[in-house]
Each structure stands twice: as structure tokens, then as C-alpha cells.
Amino acid sequence: NAGVTQTPKFQVLKTGQSMTLQCAQDMNHEYMSWYRQDPGMGLRLIHYSVGAGITDQGEVPNGYNVSRSTTEDFPLRLLSAAPSQTSVYFCASSRGTGGTEAFFGQGTRLTVV
Amino acid sequence: DAKTTQPTSMDCAEGRAANLPCNHSTISGNEYVYWYRQIHSQGPQYIIHGLKNNETNEMASLIITEDRKSSTLILPHATLRDTAVYYCIVRVGGSSNTGKLIFGQGTTLQVKP
Numbered sequence: 001n002a003g004v005t006q007t008p009k010f011q012v013l014k015t016g017q018s019m020t021l022q023c024a025q026d027m028n029h030e031y032m033s034w035y036r037q038d039p040g041m042g043l044r045l046i047h048y049s050v051g052a053g054i055t056d057q058g059e060v061p062n063g064y065n066v067s068r069s070t071t072e073d074f075p076l077r078l079l080s081a082a083p084s085q086t087s088v089y090f091c092a093s094s095r096g097t098g099g100t101e102a103f104f105g106q107g108t109r110l111t112v113v
Numbered sequence: 114d115a116k117t118t119q120p121t122s123m124d125c126a127e128g129r130a131a132n133l134p135c136n137h138s139t140i141s142g143n144e145y146v147y148w149y150r151q152i153h154s155q156g157p158q159y160i161i162h163g164l165k166n167n168e169t170n171e172m173a174s175l176i177i178t179e180d181r182k183s184s185t186l187i188l189p190h191a192t193l194r195d196t197a198v199y200y201c202i203v204r205v206g207g208s209s210n211t212g213k214l215i216f217g218q219g220t221t222l223q224v225k226p
Binding site: 004030031032033035037041042043044045048050056058059088090092093094096100101102103104105106107 | 154155156157158159162198200211212213214215216217218219
């Protein structure tokens with residue numbers, strides 16, 4: 001059971017480049033979400049999804065797009081990378097209504113130069 | 114979701130109980146108290162959650178005051194591996210649950226030999 005898998009683990013981008021951070025879960029969880037964590041800070045919610053085809057914005061959605069075409073996958077797209085998006089990105093999943101714990105991936109460390 | 118207040122940092126001697134407080138004075142009746150921890154910038158790990166009653170599992174105990182305005186996470190016999198940032202999070206449960214978590218700054222627990 002792999003849980004939540006994030007790829008890549010590390011990435012360096014140039015300002016203005018675009019890329020997609022991948023997140024996949026094999027637990028058939030309905031809920032998935034993306035967070036970013038800046039140095040010395042707590043996690044901040046970027047976008048979340050309560051099921052395939054349904055997404056919504058979190059606390060810091062600007063500069064990011066998401067889609068949820070399948071239950072398993074929830075990719076995060078950076079449209080035009082900026083140095084302010086240098087951060088560690090975490091993906092999480094949990095069961096739907098009545099679910100309790102969220103499972104987190106190991107993170108993607110992104111540097112924008 | 115209600116906001117929480119936690120001390121920035123705490124120390125604990127190895128083998129002793131670690132008691133981590135959390136204030137959530139604006140908690141609503143349908144909101145649960147969740148605890149997660151993050152070790153060495155890994156993905157956060159679920160510890161325990163509760164609504165009204167005290168809860169215990171293999172990792173920790175959760176004590177919620179009768180008025181539900183505060184709670185305490187107890188690690189009964191702290192080890193060096195319990196050194197981490199501990200997050201207290203309040204969120205709605207049941208059919209209103211969307212899976213999203215709003216993190217604060219957390220408490221950095223340092224377990225010392």
C-alpha cells in the first residue's frame with residue numbers, strides 16, 4: 001500500500017516556467033488537498049477537492065491551478081513560476097464524509113530561481 | 114473552522130509525559146479537535162482527534178475540557194523520536210467535513226535526554 005505519492009521530490013525552476021506537481025493516492029479517498037510550507041511556517045492550504053470533478057480554493061490559491069479528473073490523482077499546476085513560490089508542497093488525502101485522519105505525501109521541494 | 118492558539122515551543126525530558134496545550138475558545142458544537150505532528154519537515158502525521166470525550170490511542174491521549182474551549186495532548190512517555198512540531202487543528206466533522214485542514218504555527222516540542 002503506497003499511500004500518497006508525490007513526484008518529483010525535488011525541482012528547480014526558472015522564473016516564468018510552468019510545471020505540474022503530481023499527487024496520487026491508492027486508498028480510494030474522496031478528499032484530496034494541496035498545501036505549501038515556507039521555512040519556519042505552518043502549512044497553508046492551496047486548493048482542495050471533495051471528489052472527482054470538484055475542486056475549490058484554499059487560503060493561498062493564486063498562481064496555482066488544479067483539476068481532479070480521477071479519484072486517484074490531483075495534480076497541482078504552476079502556471080508561471082515565481083521566486084515567491086519557492087516552498088515545500090504537500091499533498092494529502094482522506095476518506096469522505098465520516099473520514100478522520102488525513103494522509104500526507106512526503107513533499108516536493110521546489111526552488112524557483 | 115475555529116482558530117487555535119498553542120505555545121511556540123516546549124521542552125520535555127525523555128521518559129516523562131509531554132503535555133501540549135491548545136486553546137480553541139471559539140470552537141463550535143460540530144467541530145472536532147485534531148492533532149498532527151511533523152517530524153523533520155516530513156509530511157504531517159495524524160495523532161488523535163476528539164469531539165467531547167477524552168480519547169486515547171497507542172500514540173497519545175487527548176483531554177478536552179468540559180466547555181471544549183481548550184484541550185491537552187499527552188504523550189505519556191516521551192522519547193527523542195517525539196521531537197517534532199505538533200499542530201492542534203479544529204475542523205467540522207460528519208457530513209460537513211471537506212477534508213481541508215487549516216494549520217497554525219504549532220508547538221515545537223524538544224525532547225531532551
